[in-house]
Amino acid sequence: MKEQEDKPKLEDIKKAVATPKPNILTGLPAYLKDPGVYKKIQKASYEILGSICGHSEMSEWAMCVKCQKKGKDHADYLRKLGFTSPAQYYAWKLVHAKIERRVKLR
Numbered sequence: 001m002k003e004q005e006d007k008p009k010l011e012d013i014k015k016a017v018a019t020p021k022p023n024i025l026t027g028l029p030a031y032l033k034d035p036g037v038y039k040k041i042q043k044a045s046y047e048i049l050g051s052i053c054g055h056s057e058m059s060e061w062a063m064c065v066k067c068q069k070k071g072k073d074h075a076d077y078l079r080k081l082g083f084t085s086p087a088q089y090y091a092w093k094l095v096h097a098k099i100e101r102r103v104k105l106r
């Protein structure tokens, strides 16, 4: 009985893994898949956004000319790299953070 209950679940998982989802990362340049490139971009992003003022409120940050300039510079940088949206960049970051964690565990 238990086995019969478990089997469809496993199938569902397999199906979910095998079914290509509409992926936000589709269309990214191939070089962005390199974990070494990820590290370089993280470093460059940190340098661009680096000494952010440290606003505690999002509204303060949104009003700060310096921070807005940095945000725009960073967006321009990401666009030059081939990202089409900030959401795509964050999805890409998540994927690489996961890969990095897996590599460290070895």
Ligand SMILES: [Zn+2]
Pocket: 052, 053, 054, 055, 061, 064, 065, 066, 067
């Ligand atoms: Zn600021």
